[in-house]
Amino acid sequence: MIRYIFNKMLLAMKNKYSYDVTYQQDILSTDVAAFLKFMGLQMMASHSGNVPAGLLYAARIRAIISEDCGPCAQLVVNMALEANVAPAVVRAIVDRDLNNLPEDIALIVQFTELVLAHDPLADPLRSKILALWGQKGLVALGFAISSCRVYPILKYSLGHGHTCSRIIVDGQSLAPVR
Numbered sequence: 001m002i003r004y005i006f007n008k009m010l011l012a013m014k015n016k017y018s019y020d021v022t023y024q025q026d027i028l029s030t031d032v033a034a035f036l037k038f039m040g041l042q043m044m045a046s047h048s049g050n051v052p053a054g055l056l057y058a059a060r061i062r063a064i065i066s067e068d069c070g071p072c073a074q075l076v077v078n079m080a081l082e083a084n085v086a087p088a089v090v091r092a093i094v095d096r097d098l099n100n101l102p103e104d105i106a107l108i109v110q111f112t113e114l115v116l117a118h119d120p121l122a123d124p125l126r127s128k129i130l131a132l133w134g135q136k137g138l139v140a141l142g143f144a145i146s147s148c149r150v151y152p153i154l155k156y157s158l159g160h161g162h163t164c165s166r167i168i169v170d171g172q173s174l175a176p177v178r
Helices: 002-017 022-030 032-045 053-067 072-080 089-094 105-114 122-157
Strands: 167-169 170-176
Touching: 002 022, 002 032, 002 072, 002 170, 022 032, 053 072, 053 089, 053 105, 053 122, 072 089, 072 122, 072 167, 072 170, 089 167, 089 170, 105 122
Parallel strands: none
Antiparallel strands: 167 170
């Protein structure tokens, strides 16, 4: 019965976002306990703290593009648009066009990429983030960055990874800048 309920939830996500949930269904059919742990990751990934949606999605989009430029990246872009992040801002995040981003979002794009590269130049940006959104905001951004990397790696590990594809933002096709 629990598998049935969770599968209905997955099918709803599939229909809402036109996203292939087969890898999640495989986890569910293989090991319910593992699927429940995966759901814990979903809770972590959705944490927002006190950080505005545009900033969280800047971190999520840049983190997901570092690991995948296919269906996972498209899903996060669609979720950003659903969260009312302006299409022009989403395009600029995907394109890594810092000049066309609000200053706070450009800061998060740069911070995310430096964190992913394990670059110590992230430290002064972290200080700015702490000054603007506090430790609670930094934790939310850390969750956004780290959790978004898990999904594509898990998909590729389970044999469900896809090659890179163009990302559609408000009808415009973009090649993500990595």
